[in-house]
Amino acid sequence: MMRRIDLRGAEAPVDYRSAVPRADFDVEAALHVVKPICDDVRDRGVAAIAEYAARFDGVEQTEVAVPADAIAAALERLDPDVRAGLEESIARLRTTCEAEREQDVTTEVAPGARVTHRLVPVDRVGLYVPGGVAPLVSSVVMNVVPAQVAGVPSIALSSSPQKEHDGLPHPTILAACALLGIDEVYAVGGAQAIAMFAYGAGPCRRVDLVTGPGNIYTVSAKRLLKGIVGIDSEAGPTEIAILADDTADAAYVAADLISQAEHDPLAASVLVTDAEQLVTAVEAELETQVAATKHVERVRTALTGKQSAIVLVDGVEQGLDVVNAYAAEHLEIHTRDATAVAAKVRNAGAVFVGPHAPVSLGDYCAGSNHVLPTAGCACHSSGLSVRSFLKAVHVVDYTQAALEQVADHVIALAEAEDLPGHAAAVRVRR
Secondary structure, three states, X not given: OOOEEEOOOOOOOOOHXXXXXXXXXXXXXXXXXXXXXXXXXXXXOHHHHHXXXXXXXXXXXXXXXXXXXXXXXXXXXXOHHHHHHHHHHHHHHHHHHHHHOOOOEEEEEEOOEEEEEEEEEOOEEEEEEOOOOOOOHHHHHHHHXXXXXXXXXXXXXXXXXXXXXXXXXXXXXXXXXXXXXXXXXXXXXXXXXXXXXXXXXXXXXXXXXXXXXXXXXXXXXXXXXXXXXXXXXXXXOOEEEEEEOOOOOHHHHHHHHHHHHOOOOOOEEEEEEOOHHHHHHHHHHHHHHHHHOOOHHHHHHHHHOOOOEEEEOOOHHHHHHHHHHHOOOEEEEEOOOHHHHHOOOOOOOEEEEOOOOOHHHHHHOOOOOOOOOOOOHHHOOOOOOHXXXXXXEEEEEEOHHHHHHHHHHHHHHHHHOOOHHHHHXXXXXX
């Protein structure tokens, strides 16, 4: 089912990042599609959004704001087991977010010379939650909780209108908003939602930052509007890499490859291993487990796509080189001494250690965030966190004596750059 890539015996240096290809996800090519939509929302506001809701979602809209009673009713109707799962997910993520909330730091660089590194929450954020292929209720939690812990005073959330739910977002998404105390919710999806947040439209005031995953058109709109509004990342199709040796359980490995393939036909599932007997066992498990899964066509398309593969290596050390180069959104370690192997991982959105930490755990209840960098961006970027919603401001506080101590240096450097006005701004204070 999955193709094989054999890197055994490869002579260094090897470009492992190119050796494991990814799905075609051309954000730039989609710009010509989303630009007219974003411009239209900027110019005509809710009227434009309503036309796109009719065209793309099959929904007739006159209002985009979700009524408060609809949000409350969704929570009342929520399945008790789902509610319990959401409450546990919220509690665990809030615990880790509160632990990572940094404090302001004041440094006295010299007597009377203080610089404070002050962390200030973004004033207003727009959180986007996909509702197309699957209603990602967990993304409500992953976006809202770190924003709340960061202290963001104004939070708006948007998700696609659903024809089968009277033009409102999926009720489970609304219920999660109610649990989290989010009462500003909009039934707007895709590029038009990003434009609504960036420019403001109808009852939705413009925001300073947009976060959350989405399809290629949502991502393309984020790229287009970056600069007008801040964005978290340009997340592409989801991906999992599993580094495994002969101690790995083939049933676990197969199930975890399938779990990511279930998201999207473009999802990437990659197994990196030095154990041919494991490959044989995983292939047999995939045949059985894929046939039994609900979204069999979606899963099979993803697993047989060029973005998915079984990569054979000479050993765990070479496997580490491969996964560090690939920089997966999710990386599982199924090896001997998995904790020590995981400590050698430099590039991954999140690392899941050992047989009892599947990516599904991180998607919902690990206490980690599942909004993570994709497409190799984990080599330079991080997942969504409290820090994503904070700005750092340096506050400089010098006495006259402290300025005098360094004045000659400032003057010399200013004159070296041929900026005499900078030097004069110090001399005038003498």
